Amino acid sequence: MRLMRRRVIVCQQWVELVTDYLDGALPRRLEKAIDRHLAACEHCTEYLAQMRRTIELSGHLGDDQVPGDVIDALARAFDEYRT
Amino acid sequence: MVASATDADALARLRAGDQAAFRDLVLRNQAAMVRFASGFVPSTAVAEEVVQDTWIAVIRGLGRFEGRSTLRTWIFRILANQARTRGVRERRTVPASSLTDELAEAEQPSVSIERFAGPPGRGMWAQPPARWSDQPEERLLVGATFERFAETVTVLPENQRRVLVLRDVEGWTSEEVCELLELSEVNQRVLLHRARSKLRALLEQELGGST
Numbered sequence: 001m002r003l004m005r006r007r008v009i010v011c012q013q014w015v016e017l018v019t020d021y022l023d024g025a026l027p028r029r030l031e032k033a034i035d036r037h038l039a040a041c042e043h044c045t046e047y048l049a050q051m052r053r054t055i056e057l058s059g060h061l062g063d064d065q066v067p068g069d070v071i072d073a074l075a076r077a078f079d080e081y082r083t
Numbered sequence: 084m085v086a087s088a089t090d091a092d093a094l095a096r097l098r099a100g101d102q103a104a105f106r107d108l109v110l111r112n113q114a115a116m117v118r119f120a121s122g123f124v125p126s127t128a129v130a131e132e133v134v135q136d137t138w139i140a141v142i143r144g145l146g147r148f149e150g151r152s153t154l155r156t157w158i159f160r161i162l163a164n165q166a167r168t169r170g171v172r173e174r175r176t177v178p179a180s181s182l183t184d185e186l187a188e189a190e191q192p193s194v195s196i197e198r199f200a201g202p203p204g205r206g207m208w209a210q211p212p213a214r215w216s217d218q219p220e221e222r223l224l225v226g227a228t229f230e231r232f233a234e235t236v237t238v239l240p241e242n243q244r245r246v247l248v249l250r251d252v253e254g255w256t257s258e259e260v261c262e263l264l265e266l267s268e269v270n271q272r273v274l275l276h277r278a279r280s281k282l283r284a285l286l287e288q289e290l291g292g293s294t
Contacts, residue, residue: 012199012206016192019276023257025268043208049216054283057223058251061233066113070131074138075106081142082100 007033014044018051090154097145109138112155115253116162121237122244123166125173133169137162152262159263180240182270188240189273193280213291228289235285239278246271247278 007029009017014037020026021034038045096104116137120130140161148157199206223229236244236252245264249255255263261271 010205011208012204015194019272019279023272025272043211046214046216047212050212050283051279053216054279054286055251057232060224061236062252064114066110071106071109074109075102077139078105078142079102
């Protein structure tokens, strides 16, 4: 019988790996160990959900509008240079 | 990352003097550029000037753009150079935080070690994160919490802030960010992780009660 020791991840390690995990930058074995841990740990699952909400919220910082007069002024500069 | 077919099309129109194509380019990038430049200079007003100067440089340089990067990366590289030069001039007395310092700072734990129990570095939650991830978006977006969130982003160390803004606010890929900021994938992710972890901690404090 072949014995493969399964990689184990604990909570304190997980909180340092979230960004790598979300970027898909981890080796497959480590990713699987994390999935096993998440399936068993509600706190770390919540932690992942919180990081996702944090990222979403950052996305909303980009909701601002560009003032029309800024675009108009630049468009004039563009025309002037091109002609 | 090299210029895509869409880029080639936009570029052809820009070079032909198509004003609508230029307006579209400004519309899609202006706000992101001001946000990005703000990380180098002391005020939004100065950032807006730098962005303005960048557009002029872009207009003049369109003929020289070779498509070795995306159009967006090329524009942001001009912006970064202009913003850096201006930042040095305006903020001579305040030392900029160095990448080395920021990477060293990022070695700090993302969550205080006191919140874990067990062997050092391998602990389990003793004070688990207070649950707030299921709160509705309106609760997060409106009011003081979002204001403090936005404020926290502006006071992040500059390298962390730049990466966070490009990745999470503007939605750039890790590849594009590394190319623009001349960072390795690993360092980019370390900075991003640090920035996100701080923002998550702030939200936990705001929304999750005392723990």
